[in-house]
Amino acid sequence: MQETAIVSFAQLGLNAELQSSAAQAGFTVPTPVQMQAIGPVLHGRDVLAQAQTGSGKTAAYVLPVLQLLMTTASSRDEAPKKRTTQVLVLVPTRELATQVSDVLRDLARPLAQSIKVGTVFGGVSINPQMMSLRSGADVVVATPGRLLDLVDHNALNLGHVQHLVLDEADRLLDLGFAEELQRVLALLPAKRQNLLFSATFEPVVQTLAEALLHDPARITIAHTQEHTPDIAQRAIQVDEKSRTALLRHLIKTHVWKRVLVFVATRYACEHVANKLYKAGVFATAFHGEMSQGARQDVLAEFKEERWEVVVTTDLAARGIDIAQLPVVVNYDLPRSATDYTHRIGRTGRAGAHGEAVSFVTAATLAHWQLIQKRVQVQLPLEVLEGFEPTEVPPPASPLNDGTGGIKGKRPSKKDKLRAAAAHAEPLAPKD
């Protein structure tokens, strides 16, 4: 694959005002996805980009879309029409909605022209969101369910949308938004620009892309050494009951100041956070049953290093961007390889070094091997002194098919054999 020469924001066609906004945000050199996306977006093309969270993908569409908005807004020279928007950014979670809106507002703030950004997501009262849209917005960042509620309340008309962004399209589909997405698409004008960003190009994403995009600029960021986030991955074998003690040991010996710990359930979030807290570690839970306000507080306090550890589930953690989050721990293994990639992608962002540690128990060993196979890594399984595992794996059964519940793919014969081998006693040599 040909390497892209480093170019500046100016060479990509970004105007002086936005170059200055980007510089104020600390963006002096475009990231690879920005290098490839900004030009085509400015030229009005549809874009299909494979880009992970952490690659700078938000600014890759925010910067050129702001420029397009500046051009149309200056030609019409008036405020947005009531209850309409020109740009719709669809995202899978509330956290990502807040995050994208923050990037939009930060980059738009220094501009001479005022750009109004509306943010809508569920789980909070709809009334302030209805009020904020009354005079219209230049950009609306939304989760699909609440967006449709607002449309149903006549609080927003999508008939003026000129640019549609689907951010984390794979998560939108994963989280079961396919139907809502179709409803939203049906409300948009046929003539518009479509930008689709996704960490993976799974078949469902491809199908969506084919139905949505017209002759898109296709962007895939090569996984070269330079572009791959710098994440040191480790796997430690440990007994299930010793995981909290191991976590405390690691926090202490490595002097970890900010750790994001993933567990399987909301109950486990509270349970593990409480155990750590009682043991003197500043740990708290972060999950979907907490109010939006409480979640925002935890995130803000975590960023300020007032919590050492935040214990969370996959759903709550999607899209969280904490600059320089140094460590991610898989206390419980993720269900799928895609979730593994998303989890570890919370660290090693924007060029910083990150560490991702997975706890592997006897019961999850076969599942771990499958995850490794799908993400194409093979890590040595470490055993730490004082935490030597003693538990034995559960016997294979028809219910335990060796996938450990991994979703998205039925185990092949080879997978099953490998899982069985992982459970079995060492084989006697054949004679």
Ligand code: AMP
């Ligand atoms: P994203 O992939 O959009 O979630 O961005 C990940 C992180 O990269 C964010 O913290 C951004 O502030 C940062 N970022 C985005 N673009 C640049 C850039 N050109 N230079 C440095 N940092 C950037």
